[in-house]
Amino acid sequence: xxxxxxxxxxxxxxxxxxxxxxxxxxxxxxxxxxxxxxxxxxxxxxxxxxxxxxxxxxxxxxxxxxxxxxxxxxxxxxxxxxxxxxxxxxxxxxxxxxxxxxxxxxxxxxxxxxxxxxxxxxxxxxxxxxxxxxxxxxxxxxxxxxxxxxxxxxxxxxxxxxxxxxxxxxxxxxxxxxxxxxxxxxxxxxxxxxxxxxxxxxxxxxxxxxxxxxxxxxxxxxxxxxxxxxxxxxxxxxxxxxxxxxxxxxxxxxxxxxxxxxxxxxxxxxxxxxxxxxxxxxxxxxxxxxxxxxxxxxxxxxxxxxxxxxxxxxxxxxxxxx
Numbered sequence: 165x166x167x168x169x170x171x172x173x174x175x176x177x178x179x180x181x182x183x184x185x186x187x188x189x190x191x192x193x194x195x196x197x198x199x200x201x202x203x204x205x206x207x208x209x210x211x212x213x214x215x216x217x218x219x220x221x222x223x224x225x226x227x228x229x230x231x232x233x234x235x236x237x238x239x240x241x242x243x244x245x246x247x248x249x250x251x252x253x254x255x256x257x258x259x260x261x262x263x264x265x266x267x268x269x270x271x272x273x274x275x276x277x278x279x280x281x282x283x284x285x286x287x288x289x290x291x292x293x294x295x296x297x298x299x300x301x302x303x304x305x306x307x308x309x310x311x312x313x314x315x316x317x318x319x320x321x322x323x324x325x326x327x328x329x330x331x332x333x334x335x336x337x338x339x340x341x342x343x344x345x346x347x348x349x350x351x352x353x354x355x356x357x358x359x360x361x362x363x364x365x366x367x368x369x370x371x372x373x374x375x376x377x378x379x380x381x382x383x384x385x386x387x388x389x390x391x392x393x394x395x396x397x398x399x400x401x402x403x404x405x406x407x408x409x410x411x412x413x414x415x416x417x418x419x420x421x422x423x424x425x426x427x428x429x430x431x432x433x434x435x436x437x438x439x440x441x442x443x444x445x446x447x448x449x450x451x452x453x454x455x456x457x458x459x460x461x462x463x464x465x466x467x468x469x470x471x472x473x474x475x476x477x478x479x480x481x482x483x484x485x486x
Contacts, residue, residue: 413437
């Protein structure tokens, strides 16, 4: 047996490669950041005290809860549920279902959300005072036959909700469903077809296979873009003004700034609330990504460090002798 350690070279005095460009970039960034902090702290026009006061005003808090947070939850809930349905329709073998899903996605992805909310808040009220559900051409048939019933089973007045948060939730939810349909479709396609075939071999119906096998595994792909869409929806609630919805964070904070002739503090009050809400959502998104990403692309480290060190020592001893 020969000890190979004597044949090994001596200590290598290696020096790391120098990167002067990195230090120059760090110094430049530090200077820019210091200038920004100096401007924010020393410029009295920011008026941070007034911005913090505006943040605490009752109409602003009400707009935060009712308009921004509740509007985001309602719009995303509608968008996710309808988006998953559209994704399943898009992947169906039925050409009619595929066509309906494609047309819906095409239309709402092409429609700007501000225009959609403006249309739903104003134009629909002008076109249709009431939405009637009943027999088609019921009024004409009733007149021709001299009947007293116009064939309407149920009637709904659009003007009663045209300027409420429900129109905003409906508009943003319908728009979001088009994007969630593509996200859900990508997640479903990421699951190996063998999973569905194995579930069907066990006697599961297509609906059970989708709910119990495919969708849970596709969440690893669906969650990250859905989190991004949720954060974007928080900011898109500021478009509610297009439907004349004033119970909303940005509108209320900006209104306080206008009335006090201090526009910048009004802007910053809204910005600070958006930063707080989006930061909380980012933490929740990170937790969900770790939860649904368990077992994918990560190797577990040995819990017993002593056993690991022992294994490394045995390996070195074996390599040093022949």
